[in-house]
């Protein structure tokens with residue numbers, strides 16, 4: 001159960017398949033008692049990997065193209081190995097995780113991880129409204145099959161204010177990829 005005072009942070013989770021190939025996906029994670037909680041909806045490749053391998057790397061990045069690119073299958077990042085970690089070229093920091101406990105659920109299990117290692121690579125540059133707008137649109141794109149398309153387009157119109165006022169090149173690009181995905185969605189034709 002989540003407490004109302006427990007914030008959710010949107011990060012990139014890198015898991016590994018049985019062959020050691022990395023898989024990246026955005027997840028909203030929670031932190032509780034020095035542990036990291038990840039709750040993937042079934043079915044999920046990340047969930048399969050996390051349960052099978054019992055480890056992951058959390059990447060904190062302000063390059064929102066990674067969130068959009070991971071969702072639409074556009075590989076716009078470079079990952080490098082640093083000991084046990086998979087690190088994005090744009091990572092500000094990362095943490096390696098080891099699975100400790102699983103709270104099983106048919107729809108959405110919760111996985112509890114211990115943090116093995118934390119590294120900071122760059123400083124936080126400050127809040128950017130366009131980055132937030134891209135994250136919000138990415139969440140909507142991940143729910144295209146669940147939400148009415150009219151609602152998504154209405155929210156998109158509001159979010160676009162922050163894009164037009166505060167986006168840089170990376171945010172424009174990510175926004176465009178997500179907007180194309182929405183335009184191509186069958187129910188929006």
Ligand SMILES: Cc1cc2nc3c(=O)[nH]c(=O)nc-3n(C[C@H](O)[C@H](O)[C@H](O)COP(=O)(O)O)c2cc1C
Pocket residue numbers: 010011024025026027028029039040041042043044045046047067071135138139142
């Ligand atoms: C910002 C953001 C946060 C997300 N958080 C979650 C989450 O907490 N749980 C989840 O199941 N999916 C979440 N998603 C959707 C997954 O990233 C997406 O479904 C992804 O494809 C995971 O599936 P996979 O593990 O099969 O790749 C989120 C998407 C975005 C853009």
